[in-house]
Amino acid sequence: MRSQGQVRFIKVSSRLQMGAAAVVLTAGLLWLGALGxxxxxxxxxxxxxxxxxxxxxxxxxxxxxxxxYRGDLDATMADLAKRQDVLDQLADELPEDxxxxxxxxxxxxxxxxxxxxxxxxxxxxxxxxxLARLEARQLAFVERMTRFADRRSRxxxxxxRSLGLDPASILAQxxxxxxxxxxxxxxxxxxxxxxxxxxxxxxxxxxxxLERGLDGVPQVMPADAGSISSGFGVRHDPFNxxxxxxxxxxxxxxYGSPIHAAAEGEVTFVGxxxxxxxxxxxxxxxxxxxxxxxxxxxxxxxxxKVEAGAVIGAIGSSGRSxxxxxxxxxxxxxxxxxxxxxxxxxPHVLEEARSSSPSxxxxxxxxxxxxx
Numbered sequence: 001m002r003s004q005g006q007v008r009f010i011k012v013s014s015r016l017q018m019g020a021a022a023v024v025l026t027a028g029l030l031w032l033g034a035l036g037x038x039x040x041x042x043x044x045x046x047x048x049x050x051x052x053x054x055x056x057x058x059x060x061x062x063x064x065x066x067x068x069y070r071g072d073l074d075a076t077m078a079d080l081a082k083r084q085d086v087l088d089q090l091a092d093e094l095p096e097d098x099x100x101x102x103x104x105x106x107x108x109x110x111x112x113x114x115x116x117x118x119x120x121x122x123x124x125x126x127x128x129x130x131l132a133r134l135e136a137r138q139l140a141f142v143e144r145m146t147r148f149a150d151r152r153s154r155x156x157x158x159x160x161r162s163l164g165l166d167p168a169s170i171l172a173q174x175x176x177x178x179x180x181x182x183x184x185x186x187x188x189x190x191x192x193x194x195x196x197x198x199x200x201x202x203x204x205x206x207x208x209x210l211e212r213g214l215d216g217v218p219q220v221m222p223a224d225a226g227s228i229s230s231g232f233g234v235r236h237d238p239f240n241x242x243x244x245x246x247x248x249x250x251x252x253x254x255y256g257s258p259i260h261a262a263a264e265g266e267v268t269f270v271g272x273x274x275x276x277x278x279x280x281x282x283x284x285x286x287x288x289x290x291x292x293x294x295x296x297x298x299x300x301x302x303x304x305k306v307e308a309g310a311v312i313g314a315i316g317s318s319g320r321s322x323x324x325x326x327x328x329x330x331x332x333x334x335x336x337x338x339x340x341x342x343x344x345x346x347p348h349v350l351e352e353a354r355s356s357s358p359s360x361x362x363x364x365x366x367x368x369x370x371x372x
Contacts, residue, residue, distance in 0.1 A: 052199045053108065073128060080131060083138055086197060107146045108196055110139040142200050149203035156210035159349050163217060163342065170213040170286045171206065216284030218262035218339060219346040220309045222292060223251035223326045231340065247336035248291070248329035255296060255324040257315040262290045262328070262343070267304045267312070276327065277319020280312050290339075291329040294321045 114136035121132040157167040230250035261282055268289065269281035276293035280300050283289050296316025306312060317324045330339040 048202060052195045052202075073131075076128075076131060080134055080138070083135075083194070083197070087138060087141060107143055107150065107199070110136070110143060110196070114139060139196060142196050146196075146200045146203045149200070149207040153203070153207045153210050156207065156214055159214055159352070160210065160217075162349050163346060165213070165217070165286075167210060167213070171209055173286050213286055214350055215308075216263050216265055216286065216288060217346045217350070218284075218290055218330055218342040219350055220260055220262050221343055222260050222262050222290075222328045223253050223257065223315065227251045227253050229325060248293075248327050249339050251315070251326040251328065252323070253315045253325065255314075255316060257324075258311045259292050259295065259313045259315060259326055261306045261308060261310045261312050262330075262339075263308045265290070265306060267300045267302055267306060270298050270300055270302055272319070275320035277321060278313075278316065279319075282306060282312070287333040289331050291327075291331065293327040293329070294319050294325060296324070 114132075118129060118132045118136060122129050160167045160170065228249055229252040259280075263282075263284050265282040265284040267280060268283045269279065271279065273279040273293070276291070278295040278298060279291060279293045280295065280298050281289050281291050282300075292313060294316055295313040295318060298313040300306065300312040315324050315326050321327075328339055330337050330342060
């Protein structure tokens with residue numbers, strides 16, 4: 001450095017240099033690891049789909065099915081009955097106005113082979129024509145449901161991306177936390193699972209994981225939206241006046257005013273947390289939590305499932321606080337992010353994503369809108 005015509009030097013010890021290099025190397029490895037995890041997840045999904053399409057093409061051949069009918073009619077009837085049981089379970093979870101979507105290269109189309117099979121059976125084994133027609137109806141229904149689930153998945157992915165969230169990360173965490181779909185069910189008398197049913201199971205599992213991710217997005221104002229007194233970012237600390245990072249939103253409201261859960265999830269912490277005072281934390285999956293601090297009281301328990309908008313406590317001034325207010329945070333994998341874009345954008349994005357589907361699956365909670 002040059003100062004007043006003189007050249008001055010700063011000495012950096014080899015120990016400090018090695019420490020800095022280690023930090024840079026660790027950050028680089030973590031970044032590469034995250035990219036690798038996403039790539040592996042996407043590769044696994046595409047490989048599963050490609051493998052299932054190959055197997056579907058094999059089992060769809062009408063000549064093979066005709067041989068099965070001729071070989072053991074009782075076994076074939078038992079297979080179709082087991083398939084129908086699986087379909088009945090799935091049909092209870094799907095809307096009544098299920099429509100056929102446009103052609104999709106990732107979903108098989110058994111209609112031509114089914115027509116050929118019915119013709120072949122009618123010519124050489126007429127007593128089994130009814131079974132062939134039943135099988136054709138079952139497969140057509142399975143393929144329609146698969147297209148429907150894939151369509152819902154695409155809409156959920158688009159909604160998540162518009163909110164700045166990564167669908168691949170949500171799917172990767174869901175894959176770690178849950179088992180595979182329909183693995184304990186079989187559609188054949190030998191205990192195996194028709195690949196078209198397996199494909200349907202994977203599609204429904206993907207759709208469910210993405211829509212659970214949507215349900216966990218903060219979408220309800222935890223307190224009156226008009227009472228926000230401090231935003232996310234650098235501000236003057238109210239105690240010492242110095243610049244400090246404010247990692248959430250402050251909602252000023254009368255002592256005892258209700259505090260609402262911003263999204264559905266599970267309560268993972270209730271108690272005092274340093275300067276936060278009396279605090280409740282709710283986990284929404286995929287590494288996302290919401291934190292509600294400075295409460296006067298809490299009305300939630302650890303392990304409790306809460307719906308979006310549920311009252312979980314009351315505004316107070318516990319902890320490091322200058323007066324009654326709610327300090328609200330959104331954290332993703334431990335890092336605080338600005339809650340405002342979620343609260344202001346999510347209700348509209350979720351409403352559009354849900355209204356564009358024919359209807360939500362029976363038994364799923366409906367979308368909540370922002371409220372006070």
